Amino acid sequence: MEFGTIEREMYIDATPDIVFEVVSRPEHVKKWWPDDARYEAVPGAVGEIVFGDAEGGGQAVALSVVDVQPPWRFAFRWTQPADETAAEGNSLLVTFELTAAGDGTLLRFNETGFREMGWEAAVLEEQYNDHLNGWDYFLPRLAPCVAALDVRS
Amino acid sequence: MSALATGDIEDDLWSAIGDPTRRRMLDLLLATGLGTATSLSEQLPVTRQAVAKHLGVLDRAGLVHGVTAGRERRYRIDDAQFARAVAQLHAVSNAWDARLRRIKRISEEIQRQGAQHD
Numbered sequence: 248m249e250f251g252t253i254e255r256e257m258y259i260d261a262t263p264d265i266v267f268e269v270v271s272r273p274e275h276v277k278k279w280w281p282d283d284a285r286y287e288a289v290p291g292a293v294g295e296i297v298f299g300d301a302e303g304g305g306q307a308v309a310l311s312v313v314d315v316q317p318p319w320r321f322a323f324r325w326t327q328p329a330d331e332t333a334a335e336g337n338s339l340l341v342t343f344e345l346t347a348a349g350d351g352t353l354l355r356f357n358e359t360g361f362r363e364m365g366w367e368a369a370v371l372e373e374q375y376n377d378h379l380n381g382w383d384y385f386l387p388r389l390a391p392c393v394a395a396l397d398v399r400s
Numbered sequence: 401m402s403a404l405a406t407g408d409i410e411d412d413l414w415s416a417i418g419d420p421t422r423r424r425m426l427d428l429l430l431a432t433g434l435g436t437a438t439s440l441s442e443q444l445p446v447t448r449q450a451v452a453k454h455l456g457v458l459d460r461a462g463l464v465h466g467v468t469a470g471r472e473r474r475y476r477i478d479d480a481q482f483a484r485a486v487a488q489l490h491a492v493s494n495a496w497d498a499r500l501r502r503i504k505r506i507s508e509e510i511q512r513q514g515a516q517h518d
Contacts, residue, residue, distance in 0.1 A: 253496055255496065255497070255500055257500055257504060259504045259507050259508060260507075260508050260511060261507035261510060261511035262511065265507050265510050266507045268510075269503055269506050269507045269510070270503055275506060278502070278506055279499050279503050279506060280499050354500070354503070354504075356496065356500060358496065
């Protein structure tokens with residue numbers, strides 16, 4: 248198992264209150280991510296996000312709310328097996344941290360987890376290991392992303 | 401793993417390429433063109449038996465093809481399937497960037513609408 252992190256930082260021209268609502272409330276989350284989101288934005292709440300039509304071949308993914316500190320911090324785990332409690336090792340942990348910046352908000356995002364949990368994590372280590380050239384040949388377009396990625400084995 | 405739900409990524413392909421040893425094997429096959437369980441195990445800190453098992457996983461995912469030659473099967477990369485896996489990998493690594501751009505756009509729209517009402 249190898250541990251990976253994706254990190255991003257972004258300025259948003261909106262107040263932390265607004266950004267917090269957008270990253271945490273299901274009715275907003277389903278506008279920027281899945282087709283549907285069903286959970287309560289309170290710590291410990293367990294719900295799901297749905298890709299596609301839930302009634303017809305769509306795919307539901309477990310989501311478990313970890314931390315809710317309006318308007319500064321929202322964290323959740325996802326991708327855990329439906330019959331398991333989300334924990335390190337069986338899921339990816341997503342954290343949004345907001346700070347006021349001028350008239351807007353600085354949003355810090357990161358997703359951490361064992362790379363076996365997701366492609367996001369799997370792509371990373373190769374960028375730091377120049378041991379073999381195959382991936383470098385096939386993955387040149389990834390270079391711009393790499394600067395913002397941090398991987399620990 | 402089916403839970404990732406990033407569209408049409410196939411579970412077999414994901415789990416095949418999600419393993420570090422199997423990625424190193426793919427790297428070696430890319431570098432050498434052809435390999436057997438024996439030749440690959442000589443370059444990796446795992447047994448020939450383990451390599452043979454990994455080759456089976458890669459074969460089922462369509463990432464390598466084996467041809468029996470003498471007492472051993474010789475494997476080579478399936479270029480089309482490998483390129484497809486890499487393209488999907490790339491798409492997912494950019495997925496959060498796209499989501500974050502939408503978060504920014506939605507937040508700024510709400511901010512502007514609020515300002516108009518003031």
